[in-house]
Amino acid sequence: MRLFDFSLKVNGFDIDKAKLALAKIQAKSDIDFESYVLHQKKDIISYHLEHNSFYKIFGKSIDLNHWNSVPIMTKRHLQQPLEQRLSDDFSPKNVYVNKTSGSSGDPFIFAKDKWCHSLTWAEIINRFGWYGIDFNTSKQARFYGIPLDQKGYYKERLKDYFSNRFRFSVFDLSDDAFENTLAKFKRTDFDYINGYTSSIVQFAKFLKRKNSILSTICPSLKACIVTSEMLFEDDKELLEKHLGLPIINEYGASELDLIAFQNINDEWQINSKTLFVEILDENNMVLPNGEEGRIVITSLYNKAHPFIRYDIGDIGVLSKNSTIKKPILKTLIGRTNDLVVLPSGKKAAGLTFYYITKSVIENDGNVLEFIVEQLHIDTFKISYVSNNALSNADEVNIKREMIRYLEPAIEIKFERVEKLKRSKAGKLKQFTSHLN
Known part of the structure; x- marks a missing residue:
C-alpha cells in the first residue's frame, strides 16, 4: 500500500x-x-x-x-x-x-x-x-x-x-x-x-x-x-x-x-x-x-x-x-533582521559574522557548537559548548580575528554552557541581534 x-x-x-x-x-x-x-x-x-x-x-x-x-x-x-x-x-x-x-x-x-x-x-x-x-x-x-x-x-x-x-x-x-x-x-x-x-x-x-x-x-x-x-x-x-x-x-x-x-x-x-x-x-x-x-x-x-x-x-x-x-x-x-550593525555604521550579514568566528573557533575540535549574539551596538557574546573551556590565548585569537574582519571598537564576551538554547521546534539560531 x-x-x-x-x-x-x-x-x-x-x-x-x-x-x-x-x-x-x-x-x-x-x-x-x-x-x-x-x-x-x-x-x-x-x-x-x-x-x-x-x-x-x-x-x-x-x-x-x-x-x-x-x-x-x-x-x-x-x-x-x-x-x-x-x-x-x-x-x-x-x-x-x-x-x-x-x-x-x-x-x-x-x-x-x-x-x-x-x-x-x-x-x-x-x-x-x-x-x-x-x-x-x-x-x-x-x-x-x-x-x-x-x-x-x-x-x-x-x-x-x-x-x-x-x-x-x-x-x-x-x-x-x-x-x-x-x-x-x-x-x-x-x-x-x-x-x-x-x-x-x-x-x-x-x-x-x-x-x-x-x-x-x-x-x-x-x-x-x-x-x-x-x-x-x-x-x-x-x-x-x-x-x-x-x-x-x-x-x-x-x-x-x-x-x-x-x-x-x-x-x-x-x-x-x-x-x-x-x-x-x-x-x-x-x-x-x-x-x-x-x-x-x-x-x-x-x-x-x-x-x-x-x-x-x-x-x-x-x-x-x-x-x-x-x-x-x-x-x-x-x-534581514539579523544584520550586524557596528558603531561606525557599517553593516554585515549576521551569518557572515558567524562564519568568520566559526573558522577560528572550531579549528581544534574542542568547541562542539556555538552561537553569536549582538547584545549592544559594540558588544557581542559567544556562547559555546565544548570539552574544555577556551584558553585566554584562544579568546585573544578569536577577538583579534573578529576585530580584523569587522572594526576595532567592539567588545567580545564568552560564555561556556552545557547546552545551547534551541527553539521549541529544535532549531538552532546561529546569530541573533538584540538591537531594536
Missing part, C-alpha cells in the same frame, strides 16, 4: 491530481511557461482583490497591469486573527492551518487551501525523487524537534508512522544519545536522512570522534537532506566524509512551499512552478540576477490566504544563469 499518498488523501489532499497538474506545468516550453507565470500572477491577485477583505484593503492601490504597484507584504502585516485574513468560503475547518516557527522573531498562524497544499506535496515528492527517494517506500531517519507534551508527542509519532520515518529528537545531542542513534542505524534499513542542519552536523562530529562512516554502518542509505538552517561549506565536507552520502540542501518555508532544492548538478534550483521568486532592493525594485537583495515570494495557488510579494525575511542572490523556468539561487546569505 502507498501509505504516504493514502494519508494525504485521507486528510483531503488530492495528491494524484496534484502530481498530474505539476507534470503538465513542468512540460511547458520556455515561451509557454513565461505566459503561464504571468497568467498565474494576475489570476491570484485578481482572486484576492475580489474574495479577500483583508487583501482588498491591503492592495487597494494595485494596477493589475503594473506588477510594481503590488505592495510588499511582511510577516507583521499578517499578525492578526487568521479569520480576518481568510478568503470568502474558507474557514479554519476547510483549510490547512499551521504556525511558522518564529525563527525570524515574527511568528504567526497561516492557512493554505487544500489544493495549494496538495501541489506543495507534489513539488516536494518530485524533488526528492531526483535522488531515488519515494515517500511511500523509502525509510527516513528524521532529525527534528518533537513536542514534549503527551498529546503533541504521540500525534507526531503517529504522523511519523504514516510517513515511514523514525524521529531522533534534537533536544539531546550528547554522546550517550548519539550512541543510541547509531545503534538504531545499525539495525534499521534507512534510505535517507532528513532534518535540521546543526543537529546532523553534531551527529557527524560524533562519528568523526569515533572515526566512523555512517554509510558503512547503514549501507541502505542513499542521501542526506539538510534543511531549516544554514549549511556552511566546511560542515558540508564533514557531512560528506562521515556520513558517506550526497548532501542535499533544501530551502523552504512552511507558510509557502519548497522554495529551492539542490539538483543533481549541485545547483540550488528554485521552485518556479508554484512560486514566483524575486530579489528586491531597499526601494522594492527588482534587482538584476547576480545582485544581493531581499527574497520576496508570491504563492501562485493559495486562494485561502494571500502570500503575494511576501518578504520572507531572507537575503539572497539569483545566479546570472537563471531563467524564468529554471531560476537558480546562487547564495542564501541570511535573515
